[in-house]
Amino acid sequence: RKEVEQDPGPFNVPEGATVAFNCTYSNSASQSFFWYRQDCRKEPKLLMSVYSSGNEDGRFTAQLNRASQYISLLIRDSKLSDSATYLCAVNMAGGGNKLTFGTGTQLKVEL
Amino acid sequence: GAVVSQHPSWVICKSGTSVKIECRSLDFQATTMFWYRQFPKQSLMLMATSNEGSKATYEQGVEKDKFLINHASLTLSTLTVTSAHPEDSSFYICSARLKVPYNEQFFGPGTRLTVL
Numbered sequence: 001r002k003e004v005e006q007d008p009g010p011f012n013v014p015e016g017a018t019v020a021f022n023c024t025y026s027n028s029a030s031q032s033f034f035w036y037r038q039d040c041r042k043e044p045k046l047l048m049s050v051y052s053s054g055n056e057d058g059r060f061t062a063q064l065n066r067a068s069q070y071i072s073l074l075i076r077d078s079k080l081s082d083s084a085t086y087l088c089a090v091n092m093a094g095g096g097n098k099l100t101f102g103t104g105t106q107l108k109v110e111l
Numbered sequence: 112g113a114v115v116s117q118h119p120s121w122v123i124c125k126s127g128t129s130v131k132i133e134c135r136s137l138d139f140q141a142t143t144m145f146w147y148r149q150f151p152k153q154s155l156m157l158m159a160t161s162n163e164g165s166k167a168t169y170e171q172g173v174e175k176d177k178f179l180i181n182h183a184s185l186t187l188s189t190l191t192v193t194s195a196h197p198e199d200s201s202f203y204i205c206s207a208r209l210k211v212p213y214n215e216q217f218f219g220p221g222t223r224l225t226v227l
Contacts, residue, residue: 032214043204043218044155087154089216097143097208099216103154 001026004090006102013109017078021105023088024070032091033064033071037084038104044087048073078109114138115207117219124195125227131191132222134205140185141207145216146178149202161188195226 005024013019025033033050048055050062050071061074071090075082085104092100114137122130134144144161159180160168167180179191188207192199202223206216 043221046215046217049215098157098160101155
């Protein structure tokens with residue numbers, strides 16, 4: 001089992017749709033969780049840190065489910081500009097300050 | 112805040128040459144920086160952790176003599192790809208860790224290396 005797993009997609013959704021991605025992690029003692037956005041041939045940009053209580057930033061909501069060992073990202077009212085690859089990252093227990101990244105989920109928002 | 116720069120943006124070089132990539136944290140001090148490599152359509156792979164004032168910690172399978180890392184100050188880490196070969200062609204990205212408040216990593220814009 002991979003340490004951090006994501007469905008690669010692509011998820012093709014119409015503009016205005018609500019879409020959600022999950023990311024599962026293998027180490028139950030993992031400590032910190034993040035969502036990054038990566039555009040084609042660009043660097044990842046931090047989208048959100050995922051707090052234990054969940055957090056919301058505008059159209060984006062992140063949740064952490066420790067019991068089932070996954071984090072989720074919900075995007076409401078999708079925009080064309082949301083088209084990108086969304087990477088989850090986990091600070092694995094015992095990994096020091098390193099982040100382990102999933103392979104990313106590709107989102108395509110269409111007219 | 113939390114801006115990381117990386118230079119050069121892209122490099123094309125001949126096989127056998129060495130290439131140096133710089134990573135700078137512009138508005139914060141970073142005791143820890145990370146170097147990643149990403150091949151097309153693949154995820155980020157951590158190569159090494161760069162620690163200011165001490166030796167870098169390399170991931171399994173990464174040759175430390177080929178990928179030389181120097182973290183000379185709290186705002187600068189360099190990666191030198193020595194005797195580059197075509198299989199080293201990749202997208203190299205650094206990140207810097209912002210300890211407070213959530214231990215997040217911020218990425219530089221990356222360096223696209225093409226070895227002919």
